[in-house]
Structures are given as C-alpha cells and as structure tokens.
Amino acid sequence: MTLDLADYEAQAREAVKLFWGNRKAALAKQTDAGNQDAGARGAVTAGKNLDGFVAMVQSLVEANELWDAEICVRKRSLVLPGFYRPTKEWDMLILRRGELVAALEFKSQVGPSFGNNFNNRSEEVMGSAHDMWTAYREGAFGEDTSRPFLGWLMLVEECDASTSPVKVSEPHFHVDPVFRGASYIERYDILCKRLVQEGLYNSAALLASPREAAADGQFRHLSELASLKTFVTEFAGHIAAVAAR
Template identity: 75%
Template sequence: MSLDLADYEAQAREAVKLFWGNREAALAKQIESGNQDAGARGAVTAGKNMDGFLAIAQTLIEANGLGLADICVKQRVLTLPGFFRPTKLWDMLVVNKGELVAALEFKSQVGPSFGNNFNNRSEEAIGTAHDLWTAYREGAFGEDAPRPFLGWVMLVEDCPKSNTPVGDKQPHFPVDPAFKGASYTQRYDILCKRLVQEGLYSSAAFLSSPRDAGADGRYRHLSDLTSLKTFVTEFAGHIAAVAAR
C-alpha cells in the first residue's frame, strides 16, 4: 500500500510557527484590551493554538483516499459516547459512512507549571482512552464496528525547566526506575511510549519546541516511537486501509 505523507515535515514547521504566533498574538491582544488573564492564561484561553496540527491530519485524510469523509473540528460535532461518563469532547473526529474512523487529541504545555500539568495531562489521556475503548467494547459505535484510530499529539515548550531532572517523593514504595531523575520532557516521552505500548492509543507523538521557534518552526522528538513521522505514517496507513475497504 502506497502512503501519501503530504509533506508533513513542512506542514509541521508551519504548525509550530502558528502555535507560537497564535499564543503571542492572543496575549498581545488581551494586553491591548486591558483584559489580560492571570499569568500566561491569556495565551491559552484564546484557543486555536494547535490548529496547524489539525490541518496536517486533514491533509493526510484527503491524500489517502477519504476526501469525502466527515472531518469534524467544530465543537458541536466533536462528542462521542463514553462508558464511565455520558460523552467526551474530542479535538478531531473522522467519520465515514457512519463509521468512526479516528478520534484525535492535540494538546500542548508551556511553562512554568510543568508538574501539576503533566499529572493532569497524563490522567486525562489515560482516562479518555480507557473510557473510549470500554464504550467500543460495549457496542457504543455500532455492533461489529471496525476498531478506530486513536491519536494523541503533545507539544511541550523546550526550555531549561522542562529539561531539568525532577526528583520525586517516595515515602512508601520506589518510583518506577524509568522516571527517576527524568525531566518533564523525558516524562512526556515515556508517557507517549507507554500509551502506545499498552494499546491505549494507536499512536502518540511528542514534540518539544522552544519559544523562539515562531520564526522557523523547529521542533524535536526524543524517540522514534513517539516521533511525528511515526504518527503520520500510522495515521495515513489507517486512513488508506479504511479507504481500500
């Protein structure tokens, strides 16, 4: 099967530039209006920061044979039923002829509060996937429905605080050795690896990008399993397989 990766590297650089540009523009606009959110929240609450990555997914869908599928990005059509809760709001859904093809999440974290945010993102990612797969098992997406693609993309600021080794309190039992002395950047990479290895997500990508990448869109990954190349290849393959049925 021949896959079209749609020049994802160039698109990713543009997505990173858009990410940082949107954050700065949103914060500047709030400062100008005199309605700035506390701390860095102004850049976060404006939303739309990860739109460039949604555009990559949309290009891959169209390039690999599902151009007529419903690509859902508007909030009113982004909910799926759950098992432990009534519904879950996703960042992108792909539905083709009544079949759930893919459900995708695009998340980001910029300093300085890496600790609490890492735990929150981890719990959210794990819980979301477990809820969906249980609902899938129980027939929430139709009897004998093909297994959908679940994707998770995480972009984290590449800065001294995200790259500094972190200590952990362990008064009763030792922490998993993989996390000992690991920075938050490394912890996110471990999280993404294990989300895939444990079957919670079809693919999970981790990108680290410095704040000044708004000029050139540069980013890096820590491992092949969590690279954007692996993610787009797995996603394009799933789309092509659905299109070939």
C-alpha cells in the same frame, strides 16, 4: 498509502510557527485591552493554537483518498459517547458512512507550571482512552464496527523548566527507575511510548519546541516511537486501509 514525510514535516513546522505566533498575538491583544492578569492563560483560552496540526491530519486523509470521509472539527460535532461518563469532546473526529474512523486529541503545555499540569494531562489522556475503548467494546459506536484509530499529539515547550531533572518522592515504595532524574519532557516521552505499548493509543507523538520556534517552526522528538514521523505513518496507514475497503 500516499505519504511524503518531508511534506508533513514542513506542515508540522508551519503548525508550530502558528502555535507560538497565536499565543504571542493572544497575549498582546489581552494586554492592549488592559487585562493585566491574563498571563499564560490568556494565550491558552484565546483560540485553537494547534489548528495547524488539525490541518495537517486533514491533508493526510485527503492524500490517502478517503474521499467520502466526514471530518469533524467544529465543537458541536466533536462529541462521542463514553462508558464511565455520558460524553467526551474530542479535538477531531473522522467518520465514514456512519462509522467512526478516528478520534484525535491535540494538546500543549507551556511553562512554568509543568508539575501539576503533567499529572493532569497524564490522568486525562489515560482516562479518555480507557473510557473510549470500553464504550467501543460495549457497542457505543455501532455493532460489528472496525476498531478506530486513536491518536494523541502533545507539544511541550522546550525550556530550562521542562528539560531539567526532576526529583521523585518515594516515601513508601520505589518508583520505576526510568522516572528517576527524568525531566518533564522526558516524562512526556515515556508517557507517549507507554500509551502506545499498552494499546491505549494507536499513536502518541511528543514535539518539544522552544518559544523561539515562532520564527522557524523548529521542534524535535526524543524517541522514534513518539515521533511525528511514526504518528503520521501510523495514521496514514490506517486511513489507507479504510479507503481500500
């Protein structure tokens, strides 16, 4: 397995800089065009702000010598069949000789509306995994195929709204104590860890990054299991194993 963690951390910092830079440029463009209601949504809908992470993953595939991999990043080639729904569009797919090697999602959340968005992201990521693994079990990706790698990378803005303790509602039953007083960023870390611990994802990474990271690409992780290092290591190991077959 070929892996230079320092190199991939540097690539991740460049991806973070690109993320914040693209958002800022998108908002400026819409403001110049006279769209006063664009707000944060304008930055989200203007383009693929997480393309830097897509490039990082692609470099991992190349570094681990999976030369005959088909790396899908264009919209029309990102669709896989589901079980509870006809299809699901992923952010990146990797195939080899007609076999699914990996399916990945790259998501982000920027304030101020962390509450509803956290719930929506949680339901989405859990549902997508359950749908995918059921479809895999039922042979949607071919018979007798190896289990693919399923990965989720989440970048969350680090700010007062995402790092402050959040109250929980307990009108009937007590919630898991781990959520009491947890901030939204901490809730995302718990989500990522449990997605992996419960076998829904091979790896799930959380990157906490402030807006000021547009200048230097700074980010941090809250736990080792949900870190970029673990994500990169697990993914590289899977790709190296496929390449060795």
